[in-house]
Amino acid sequence: MGKLQDKKVELAQLLLAETDPKTLELVEHALLGVPPLHFTESEIKDLEKQVARINSGEEKLHSWSDVKKRLEGKLRK
Incomplete structure (x- = not known):
């Protein structure tokens, strides 16, 4: 062989x-491959609301470096 x-x-x-x-x-x-994800109508609506808040500037996104700094700060305490 x-x-x-x-x-x-x-x-x-x-x-x-x-x-x-x-x-x-x-x-x-x-x-x-990973099987497709299935979402309920409620989950889809919640996601759409969150996307709308992000697009309107109502909800802020955080970079990985910002999140990492916050976590490291909390771990030091």
Whole structure:
């Protein structure tokens, strides 16, 4: 067998021996992609309201660096 085929067999054996549901789910997502998300009408309306508040300037967005600074400040206390 070639290197690629050997690797496929090795991975298949590891997968067959795996018992952790989370690991199996991660493998499934890696192979098949993440399943589409389903939102309720209420969740969609809430998201649309939040987007409207952001677009109107009513709600402020924060950069990752700002959030990180705030968290680091809180952790130091």
